[in-house]
């Protein structure tokens with residue numbers, strides 16, 4: 001990808017929301033596709049062995065999973081256009097089994113891919129400026145951000161712009177292509193953390209300083225997996241113009257000092273822990289001071305060029321209140337219920353962001369059929385300037401919908417699979433593919449998610465229980481972030497059988513916390529009963545207005561354990 | 569005596585393969601050949617030969633037991649590989 005060139009004019013075009021490629025970007029992608037086509041040809045002919053080829057295919061997002069190859073396609077910071085979504089639908093239809101799986105890293109995975117067709121798939125994706133580069137390997141992966149990026153009422157800066165800058169900086173960065181281990185950055189454009197930033201190798205939170213100037217708070221060394229750690233703050237406020245220089249400094253320290261002798265100790269979290277946060281911060285500051293301010297400086301003109309490449313939706317001037325919306329809420333209780341969970345405040349009066357749930361009752365979390373993807377693309381074109389976001393919670397977002405249009409939009413969403421009014425509720429379960437698809441899994445995730453979803457199918461009951469995040473991972477790699485679920489479920493192998501450990505009290509927000517273990521692992525069929533008992537205890541103890549996590553924090557783990565023991 | 573079958577993934581499309589009785593590979597687990605005791609070693613070696621000719625990758629043995637309805641893999645993982653994802657009955661492998 002080309003680095004920022006402020007001389008280049010901003011691309012125009014009707015499409016807003018996504019970063020517009022120019023010919024240089026497209027030529028680069030085309031070259032990468034042809035390079036991979038040639039590599040696949042050499043593998044199939046035997047000129048390359050599997051050992052030689054594996055790193056090459058992984059660099060292009062192609063894994064070998066339980067049933068077939070899996071292609072992980074990057075959705076940069078979760079932002080898609082309707083046109084791009086239609087292409088993903090087409091890939092699903094033409095090369096896979098008519099669906100795709102949206103992940104917690106705001107990417108999409110296709111589970112039934114053929115090696116021999118992958119170069120053609122990548123060529124088709126490149127037609128709409130999408131690729132699978134750096135979705136694997138020990139490099140800087142897709143930068144993730146807030147699913148309401150560019151739309152949220154509380155946004156201080158547009159995180160897409162800085163995520164794009166980080167993407168350009170990190171793509172094919174010659175120094176950081178072979179880091180000690182994979183590296184994940186999350187960035188959020190408001191003071192509210194909607195991107196779980198403290199659980200990433202680097203977390204970037206936007207905030208204003210005492211003078212009201214926007215800047216970034218920097219966290220490092222967060223991560224889940226085998227050794228879950230909450231990131232530590234190493235800079236309280238960094239001028240926005242220094243973001244790249246600071247990132248470069250952190251990566252240099254990590255690249256030079258991160259451990260390469262032990263796979264389990266190679267992530268930056270271990271380096272930060274072993275060095276000590278204060279000393280690590282000092283090393284970064286030292287490196288930062290040594291880097292040329294000019295070379296990495298994000299001058300306002302540079303940022304403006306990137307911002308312009310996204311294009312700006314032409315919002316209408318509307319009153320804050322929509323009488324059409326208010327009347328529909330009053331007249332239709334099902335719609336009213338949907339509006340309580342599936343909307344998010346917009347920065348422009350008269351608009352809202354609408355969340356499309358990919359968590360139908362009893363369904364597979366994050367899966368969308370090609371028809372559903374096409375429908376969402378059409379709805380985005382009709383109601384949201386063609387813009388779509390992918391949430392790390394495995395849902396989709398139409399970021400800019402007129403409040404007047406929300407009722408007609410909802411009526412069009414009333415189709416199986418995407419109509420559920422459950423965002424943030426107990427059935428909005430984050431689950432990884434688990435042992436049904438994943439080569440690394442210990443246990444299945446999806447059937448457990450389905451069983452819980454079916455148990456709490458009653459929407460009125462879900463709404464009564466209120467905000468509650470359930471996360472299920474099929475192994476310690478924690479792709480579904482089980483450590484930070486209010487209720488976390490981890491699949492383990494217990495004497496050759498699938499079993500599940502439950503944790504309580506995890507959180508991914510500004511008060512990020514790791515869940516605490518409730519007891520020993522239990523078989524799948526006991527999980528819904530246990531979750532029911534945990535929720536029952538919460539309902540019995542909650543005070544007015546308390547969410548599950550609030551009650552948990554107030555009464556503590558011991559009370560939950562005690563209550564569950566007494567019930568048994 | 570322990571009983572095993574041999575499995576791999578087909579290189580060109582990643583499909584799950586099982587070593588068949590007459591040699592060669594099948595996509596259908598019910599047609600997988602069982603190898604008792606040490607016989608598995610020669611079967612694995614034969615499978616490895618097909619790695620060298622770009623037919624398959626990742627050859628390994630899978631412990632199975634004999635049941636009334638035929639062979640069954642002992643581990644959940646291999647049962648899922650033999651039958652298809654448990655959450656998509658529409659993707660169940662033929663004959664599973």
Ligand code: SF4
Nearest residue numbers: 432438441474475479
């Ligand atoms: S958590 Fe484990 S089982 Fe789940 S997708 Fe990640 S690696 Fe696979």
